[in-house]
Amino acid sequence: MVGRLVELVLVAVVLADLFVLASPPLAACIRAVALQGMALGLIPLLLHRDGWSAHTFLIAFGMIALKGFLIPGMLFKALREAPLHREEEPLVGFSLSLILGGGLIALAVALAGKLPLPVGVKGSLLVPAALATVMMGCLVIVTRVKAMSQVLGFLMLENGILAFGLTLSRELPVLVETGVLMDVFVGVFIMAVVIRHIQLEFGSMNTRKLTALKE
Amino acid sequence: MSLLLLVLIPAVFAVAAFALNDNERRPWLIPTGAAVHAALTTFLLRFDPGPALGGALALDAQGRIVLGLLSVLFFGSSVYAVGYLKVHPERDNRTFTACLLAFLAATSLASLSQHFGLLWVAVEATTLSAAPLLYFKHNARSLEATWKYLVIGSVGIALALLGTFFLATAETAGGPVTDVLLFPAMLARGGSLSVPWLRIAVVFLIVGYGTKMGVAPLHTWKPDAYGEAPGIVGAMLAGGVTTVAFTAILRVRAVINAAGEGAMADHTLLAIGIFSMLVAALFLLVTRDFKRMLAYSSVEHMGILSIGAALGGAGLWAALFHVWNNSLTKGALFLSAGNIRRAAGARTVDEVAGMAIRTPVSARIFVTGLLAVTACPPFGPFFSELRIVRTAFATGHAAVAAGFLGCLLFAFFGLTRLVFAIVDGRPRPAARATGPRLRETAGTVLPPLALLGASLWLGLATPSVLQETWTAAVQALLPTP
Numbered sequence: 001m002v003g004r005l006v007e008l009v010l011v012a013v014v015l016a017d018l019f020v021l022a023s024p025p026l027a028a029c030i031r032a033v034a035l036q037g038m039a040l041g042l043i044p045l046l047l048h049r050d051g052w053s054a055h056t057f058l059i060a061f062g063m064i065a066l067k068g069f070l071i072p073g074m075l076f077k078a079l080r081e082a083p084l085h086r087e088e089e090p091l092v093g094f095s096l097s098l099i100l101g102g103g104l105i106a107l108a109v110a111l112a113g114k115l116p117l118p119v120g121v122k123g124s125l126l127v128p129a130a131l132a133t134v135m136m137g138c139l140v141i142v143t144r145v146k147a148m149s150q151v152l153g154f155l156m157l158e159n160g161i162l163a164f165g166l167t168l169s170r171e172l173p174v175l176v177e178t179g180v181l182m183d184v185f186v187g188v189f190i191m192a193v194v195i196r197h198i199q200l201e202f203g204s205m206n207t208r209k210l211t212a213l214k215e
Numbered sequence: 216m217s218l219l220l221l222v223l224i225p226a227v228f229a230v231a232a233f234a235l236n237d238n239e240r241r242p243w244l245i246p247t248g249a250a251v252h253a254a255l256t257t258f259l260l261r262f263d264p265g266p267a268l269g270g271a272l273a274l275d276a277q278g279r280i281v282l283g284l285l286s287v288l289f290f291g292s293s294v295y296a297v298g299y300l301k302v303h304p305e306r307d308n309r310t311f312t313a314c315l316l317a318f319l320a321a322t323s324l325a326s327l328s329q330h331f332g333l334l335w336v337a338v339e340a341t342t343l344s345a346a347p348l349l350y351f352k353h354n355a356r357s358l359e360a361t362w363k364y365l366v367i368g369s370v371g372i373a374l375a376l377l378g379t380f381f382l383a384t385a386e387t388a389g390g391p392v393t394d395v396l397l398f399p400a401m402l403a404r405g406g407s408l409s410v411p412w413l414r415i416a417v418v419f420l421i422v423g424y425g426t427k428m429g430v431a432p433l434h435t436w437k438p439d440a441y442g443e444a445p446g447i448v449g450a451m452l453a454g455g456v457t458t459v460a461f462t463a464i465l466r467v468r469a470v471i472n473a474a475g476e477g478a479m480a481d482h483t484l485l486a487i488g489i490f491s492m493l494v495a496a497l498f499l500l501v502t503r504d505f506k507r508m509l510a511y512s513s514v515e516h517m518g519i520l521s522i523g524a525a526l527g528g529a530g531l532w533a534a535l536f537h538v539w540n541n542s543l544t545k546g547a548l549f550l551s552a553g554n555i556r557r558a559a560g561a562r563t564v565d566e567v568a569g570m571a572i573r574t575p576v577s578a579r580i581f582v583t584g585l586l587a588v589t590a591c592p593p594f595g596p597f598f599s600e601l602r603i604v605r606t607a608f609a610t611g612h613a614a615v616a617a618g619f620l621g622c623l624l625f626a627f628f629g630l631t632r633l634v635f636a637i638v639d640g641r642p643r644p645a646a647r648a649t650g651p652r653l654r655e656t657a658g659t660v661l662p663p664l665a666l667l668g669a670s671l672w673l674g675l676a677t678p679s680v681l682q683e684t685w686t687a688a689v690q691a692l693l694p695t696p
Contacts, residue, residue, distance in 0.1 A: 115411070115412075116388055116409060116411055116412070117384075117388070118384060118387050118388045134377065138370070141366070141370060147362065150366055154366070154369055154370065154373070157370065157373050158373055158376075161373055161376050161377045161380065164377065164380050165376075165380045167380075167384070168380060168383045168384065168387065168395070171383055171386075171387055171391075171395035171396075172332055172383070172395070172396070173269075173271070173330070173332070175268065175271070175333065176330065176332030176333055176335075176336060176396075177332075179332070179333065179336030179340075180332070180335070180336060180376065182336075183336055183339040183340060183343065186340075186343050187339070187343055187365075187369055190343060190346050190347065190365065191365055191369075194346075194350070194358065194361055194362055194365060197350075197353075197358055198358060198362065201355050201358055202355070207362070210358075210359040210362060210363070211359075212355065212356050212359055213356060213359055213360060213363075213438070213439040213442065213443070215438075215498065215501055215502055215503075215507070
């Protein structure tokens with residue numbers, strides 16, 4: 001059974017989502033998403049306390065190193081060149097996005113209750129937290145206009161998906177899990193480079209300026 | 216382990232390209248790597264080495280189809296790459312060369328993957344290696360296209376990962392099993408999969424891989440990306456990425472069929488297919504940019520593939536045939552369009568005309584390619600599309616066949632309108648201003664010609680070895696008792 005400690009970590013994961021929705025300065029958002037990723041990295045260790053294998057350690061270490069240090073490092077580097085460090089004029093106001101976030105959490109809990117979950121994760125917070133994080137990540141991507149905020153939304157989406165994947169961590173080969181983490185790393189690396197070029201080219205990270213291509 | 220070499224060899228060449236400090240000679244690594252890869256592919260297709268990595272990599276009938284096609288397309292384009300990079304000596308081609316070779320490694324991995332997790336990793340790697348290729352021109356427009364491609368593509372592919380996890384849950388929901396997400400094992404235990412999970416998984420996987428494929432309404436990145444990408448990158452995306460994503464969907468479809476729920480996937484694919492063809496036909500009538508035109512044509516052909524795949528065994532056979540036709544024809548079109556755009560110095564019908572005078576060979580390839588892509592006999596696409604229409608009638612989908620033909624007609628109007636506008640008439644000032652170094656060379660003309668010739672050959676005399684492989688793939692994906 002999933003222990004109480006895991007539930008606590010999952011609450012922190014969802015709180016990180018809400019924190020980003022409330023839209024503090026971008027640097028704080030990057031830290032929140034980094035903490036979220038590190039919290040997720042702890043879960044395999046807590047889930048399989050009965051018998052840690054090299055596999056468990058590898059995944060936990062990989063996630064913490066990647067999501068807690070490497071990716072935030074790259075994002076901070078991209079942010080350093082930005083003149084303004086806060087999300088401006090989102091398409092949906094900050095308080096409204098918090099309310100929407102609450103609604104999405106309720107939806108995730110209801111959905112998870114309806115799904116025929118495998119024995120072992122039924123009743124735990126793992127699946128609701130994962131689904132809520134996926135949905136809030138999507139919300140951030142579609143409502144924020146800064147390129148950096150969209151990358152953070154993508155990372156939240158990815159974190160939610162990986163949280164769901166943790167229910168399967170014993171079934172997936174190490175090769176696949178490593179591949180997934182590698183792809184996330186390279187993806188964010190390329191996005192960070194593109195963000196820096198967008199800043200140089202357009203003088204800001206506002207994606208609303210990217211409107212030259214149309215019929 | 217020799218299957219792994221198909222991935223490792225291009226990867227090693229990619230690293231070598233990145234390490235080499237010679238902008239002039241570096242591009243030659245592309246055709247060298249492609250030739251080694253093609254030789255190995257030929258050898259492995261002849262002498263099947265058996266699975267590798269615990270069954271996660273294997274060369275099944277579908278893999279043979281995709282791998283063979285990618286090898287032909289990439290080798291043809293690699294020769295063009297040298298000619299293309301030679302006319303841009305001022306641009307640093309280190310990232311471009313390395314990413315193009317990494318792209319070959321990723322697509323090879325995708326065509327060999329028997330594990331849905333590994334397949335996802337490979338398709339995502341394909342996407343990522345293509346992103347720096349899009350940004351090769353380093354201007355504001357290509358930056359915008361790259362960003363949209365990255366964001367839409369990443370979200371789409373992330374949803375496919377969630378779908379993959381749902382697929383695994385469909386296997387494990389009833390209790391622990393071995394070989395989770397391994398394609399042959401999933402087909403074998405089709406009946407014992409959890410149907411609710413499977414249904415959710417299929418929706419997410421079709422949306423995810425459909426975004427990569429660029430079916431409407433998930434195609435919005437496509438005109439921007441194809442419009443801004445160099446011709447060779449367009450050929451790789453329209454011929455390679457779409458093929459890999461489509462065949463990923465075919466594997467998903469085979470699994471849900473094994474579970475007895477195939478009708479649901481068929482209806483979804485049919486709806487997406489018709490909608491894609493309709494959207495593409497309408498946009499082809501309004502667009503004024505001949506590279507964006509190719510993107511909408513690609514959306515149209517993805518619709519054709521989806522419809523074929525939704526029509527059962529005979530339709531699937533035609534769709535696999537069309538995969539080859541589409542990739543080779545698109546390759547020829549993108550490569551010749553690249554030559555035309557370079558010499559014209561512009562890309563809309565308002566600024567470009569008379570290219571038959573400026574780039575006579577490319578213009579001829581472009582017009583002939585247009586005839587091929589709009590399914591004029593005796594090119595390959597005519598025969599595969601004819602088979603799809605006949606299957607639609609035979610399976611009682613007369614309305615689908617009618618819509619299919621109607622969309623083809625409108626697409627034909629849209630495509631001919633643009634192509635003849637840029638080819639006919641007198642060259643505009645922008646084309647007169649471009650220097651002689653942007654004219655045609657053997658290196659930039661022969662590859663599209665060869666790809667077009669291959670498309671013609673597929674139509675005139677479809678090789679029996681290909682036909683047998685398509686039949687074997689259909690039998691594996693949709694077994695008929």
